Amino acid sequence: MKNKFRLFLDKLLNKYGIQTIRIYELKYIKEKHKEAVNELVDFLMSTLFKNIKQDVKRNELLTNLYGTSVGEAMYIVHYLNKTFSLKGDVCEFGIANGSTSALIANEIKNTTKHLWLYDSFQGLSAPTKKDILINDIFNLGSMRKYKSTMSYPDSYVKTKLKIINFPLSKTHIIPGFIENTINKNFPKKISFAYIDFDLYNPTKITLEHLHKNMVKGGYLVVDDYNFFSKGVKIAVDEFIKINKGKYRLIYPPKFIGKFCIIYKII
Numbered sequence: 678m679k680n681k682f683r684l685f686l687d688k689l690l691n692k693y694g695i696q697t698i699r700i701y702e703l704k705y706i707k708e709k710h711k712e713a714v715n716e717l718v719d720f721l722m723s724t725l726f727k728n729i730k731q732d733v734k735r736n737e738l739l740t741n742l743y744g745t746s747v748g749e750a751m752y753i754v755h756y757l758n759k760t761f762s763l764k765g766d767v768c769e770f771g772i773a774n775g776s777t778s779a780l781i782a783n784e785i786k787n788t789t790k791h792l793w794l795y796d797s798f799q800g801l802s803a804p805t806k807k808d809i810l811i812n813d814i815f816n817l818g819s820m821r822k823y824k825s826t827m828s829y830p831d832s833y834v835k836t837k838l839k840i841i842n843f844p845l846s847k848t849h850i851i852p853g854f855i856e857n858t859i860n861k862n863f864p865k866k867i868s869f870a871y872i873d874f875d876l877y878n879p880t881k882i883t884l885e886h887l888h889k890n891m892v893k894g895g896y897l898v899v900d901d902y903n904f905f906s907k908g909v910k911i912a913v914d915e916f917i918k919i920n921k922g923k924y925r926l927i928y929p930p931k932f933i934g935k936f937c938i939i940y941k942i943i
Contacts, residue, residue, distance in 0.1 A: 714740045726755045738780045745777045748933035756896040757869050765868030765892045766791040770883050775834025782843040791847045797854045800828030807877040808908035855879045867891050873900040877908025884916040897939040904935030
């Protein structure tokens with residue numbers, strides 16, 4: 678009877694892209710995922726990131742990432758660690774459910790650096806003409822339909838930061854669309870920033886403000902460079918062109934992910 682019911686339920690739910698799974702199957706999948714993440718991290722740390730120390734909590738956070746690949750996350754960890762000797766705080770722009778925020782917070786937990794988190798908590802802003810859809814990740818059919826998608830309440834990130842015991846005194850969560858908040862709430866000095874705004878306009882605004890406050894030797898990691906929307910790549914390329922000679926654009930290996938790294942030379 679149970680098998681017949683499950684077959685009926687699967688048939689019904691499959692119409693909506695949903696599939697049932699047994700508890701022991703889910704446990705097996707989670708274990709295999711954890712093993713795969715640990716193996717990838719070990720490989721990256723033995724080849725590309727030999728100077729990064731092992732961290733059990735980091736591996737756990739890498740296993741629970743959502744929307745950020747493990748490869749990209751390790752690049753974030755790598756370049757973040759390179760800025761520990763610099764003055765300035767750490768920022769993340771576009772925090773979604775806070776899984777990357779927790780990863781970053783774990784890295785700076787024992788430093789004096791503060792964590793500044795910016796998100797509308799209302800999903801994506803309206804795209805511009807420069808936001809040409811190149812990867813229809815949700816199969817929505819057009820760029821304009823992505824407005825307000827990827828929305829998460831701030832309770833998600835607050836819970837994740839609480840779990841890792843990141844100090845409230847070093848936490849600054851700035852709600853609202855970036856064009857309305859960045860002038861009012863921004864650290865005076867920044868050594869590292871992760872930008873995941875997906876679209877041209879918020880990325881452009883953020884880069885312009887970071888230019889004023891980013892210290893020499895600081896790093897920016899920008900997600901979705903030439904992925905999802907053309908807007909992010911256009912914003913980055915325009916920024917590098919306008920500030921020629923002041924920054925160096927670094928590209929990761931293609932198999933790692935679609936993002937870029939910006940290093941401030943002067």
